[in-house]
């Protein structure tokens with residue numbers, strides 16, 4: 043029986059995590075739940091799953107997330123809060139000996155250099171929830187990293203695939219929130235429209251699988267059926283397929299190395315006979331190039347990049363900024379940032395400096 047805490051239980055990943063747990067009461071027990079402000083849903087979830095320990099960020103702040111992340115009775119923490127706010131709780135959970143099922147990619151983008159050695163040091167596991175990373179994780183089972191030539195992440199291309207730079211300059215928040223294949227929280231949906239999601243994901247993949255960024259590439263795959271691919275040194279390419287549903291990767295992250303049944307509709311090749319792949323339009327969507335530039339600098343630069351994006355997306359979602367300005371603001375921040383060696387303190391400073399720079403830049 044795995045005893046699980048969920049940070050961000052009221053969100054898209056959190057509610058789907060509870061959905062898969064509901065189907066396996068003999069395998070999983072929920073012991074702690076945390077959310078930001080949705081007290082009604084949190085209360086309902088706690089009642090349904092018989093959870094005694096809950097926390098709302100609006101009442102308890104980061105201390106509440108840390109408390110739930112380190113509960114004595116838990117062995118696994120699902121980190122599915124929106125953004126890098128999950129960093130400190132993830133740190134504390136690892137140090138308390140908890141296994142991590144990670145959805146919040148921002149944690150590894152900002153602090154992979156600190157988190158991955160901690161995973162080793164405390165002998166815990168980190169299983170990916172992100173569908174692309176789950177796909178690669180599944181394809182990599184039984185292989186060594188020196189047998190891997192390339193990781194190929196698939197991207198749907200988002201709602202603006204095929205548009206020119208001029209056409210996407212003025213798109214509305216509503217248009218950007220209409221993802222063609224996935225139903226997700228607001229921040230990641232905007233990240234999918236800008237392709238910042240892939241920018242964050244290549245950095246996440248680097249830390250999870252120890253593959254250099256030069257060997258991690260992205261291909262557009264509009265049907266979102268092939269969730270990612272791994273190319274090996276002998277030329278073989280393995281992929282993982284299925285309908286675009288987060289329930290499979292969530293369940294695998296919790297049941298690994300077991301495979302449990304679920305209620306996701308079964309995919310078969312004849313149901314999608316026309317799977318297509320295209321190259322990324324890096325001129326219109328510069329996010330992935332930015333991520334490569336950021337990684338070359340290293341240190342606190344990725345944390346600054348991530349925070350700038352979070353802040354710019356938040357302002358766009360509030361209707362205070364335009365779509366294209368997300369790139370401009372992030373570029374402005376990474377050009378100004380002087381990276382320092384990473385520590386929790388330098389990351390937190392880089393994060394808050396980036397956010398205030400974006401505020402000034404976009405609201406001036």
Ligand SMILES: NC(=O)c1ccc[n+]([C@@H]2O[C@H](COP(=O)([O-])OP(=O)(O)OC[C@H]3O[C@@H](n4cnc5c(N)ncnc54)[C@H](OP(=O)(O)O)[C@@H]3O)[C@@H](O)[C@H]2O)c1
Nearest residue numbers: 050052053054055077078079080099123124145146226227
């Ligand atoms: N959705 C997907 O399909 C998907 C796929 C892959 C990866 N991810 C990653 O998973 C993470 C969550 O995404 P999502 O789509 O589930 O987001 P979401 O639907 O916006 O949900 C975010 C969750 O985090 C909670 N939260 C936000 N700030 C918090 C804080 N300061 N303290 C405690 N809880 C907080 C929210 O609580 P309230 O409800 O109270 O606001 C909510 O439960 C993101 O990092 C995303 O990139 C998501």
